[in-house]
Amino acid sequence: KRTLRFNRHHSDRYNGLKKSWRKPKGIDNAVRRRFKGTVVMPNIGYGSNKKTRNLLPNGFYPFLVHNRRDLEVLLMHNRKYAAVFAHSLSSKKRETLLKRAAQLNVHVVNAHAKLRVS
Numbered sequence: 001k002r003t004l005r006f007n008r009h010h011s012d013r014y015n016g017l018k019k020s021w022r023k024p025k026g027i028d029n030a031v032r033r034r035f036k037g038t039v040v041m042p043n044i045g046y047g048s049n050k051k052t053r054n055l056l057p058n059g060f061y062p063f064l065v066h067n068r069r070d071l072e073v074l075l076m077h078n079r080k081y082a083a084v085f086a087h088s089l090s091s092k093k094r095e096t097l098l099k100r101a102a103q104l105n106v107h108v109v110n111a112h113a114k115l116r117v118s
Helices: 068-073 091-104
Strands: 061-065 081-085
Touching (some): 068 091
Parallel strands (some): 061 081
């Protein structure tokens, strides 16, 4: 599964323009008018396969976990979904959830993030 990187028009020419895509709106813009040899605009046809969309490189689908109840949901689906701890979780709660995930045999994608060194 690989999707195209759509870079902003002229982002390679000027340092002030970042690479993130912006739709060209100028009346004379060659990209908007879809001239040959210009960068392509994102269209619905560039979407990835529905079966592999949102699939992580390790073969799991991500599931955002905010609390213990969210983690318990993954008990029956631990072969298909992997837990992703929310950014707002404290390191103390992460430690308890990480122990519970090991008991449930749930794979955690960002297991080492924000953990305190003891």
